[in-house]
């Protein structure tokens with residue numbers, strides 16, 4: 001699944017080619033995505049200029065001179081910039097044809113993605129209005145995490161992956177950040193020390209920023225806008241390294257299942 005760094009990488013990868021360009025046509029080949037594409041979508045966006053491209057959590061927001069497009073890549077979606085006459089493949093569901101003769105093409109084999117249009121402030125859209133803080137924002141800091149964890153017996157990794165606390169910290173990044181902060185994933189959230197909350201928040205920001213710089217991800221079926229697979233572009237310390245020696249202390253990495261997800265940690269480096 002594209003995680004926050006992949007979505008941010010996509011945003012950076014396509015921004016220059018779409019901002020200040022006008023949508024001359026929208027082609028919808030399949031409108032039954034996770035939510036149906038907004039009725040009248042093509043006529044709403046045709047002739048509109050894209051003023052900016054923002055990201056909130058894993059949503060991309062194309063601000064138009066009238067209204068906005070809200071796009072989510074879902075489980076398997078990707079966006080590519082192509083010459084507009086490029087023949088579509090089976091799962092190419094939506095094209096935004098631009099005045100530059102390029103088209104922005106949305107491909108999504110599993111169709112859990114979404115392409116919506118709103119006339120109103122996209123940040124107030126029902127899907128976005130109640131989202132938790134961004135992990136890379138100042139609002140997400142050690143004090144914020146400590147307050148959220150106070151009195152909680154839930155495992156710290158589960159807390160991090162709770163989208164109501166912070167958005168976009170998926171399984172890979174939660175595992176990697178806990179490793180870097182030296183904290184075992186199963187520890188009760190409320191029992192962490194003040195300095196551990198601060199270390200953990202800073203590790204989360206570093207891991208996400210590194211992933212963005214590395215061009216996204218770790219995801220097998222993710223293709224970035226230039227068509228390059230991003231898999232394993234970031235050096236991972238624990239994720240999917242079960243039984244392999246820790247890159248820091250050589251202790252074999254351990255794996256266990258936590259909340260139906262695999263969790264990885266180093267028994268030597270994490271307390």
Ligand SMILES: [Zn+2]
Nearest residue numbers: 246249266269
């Ligand atoms: Zn280690």
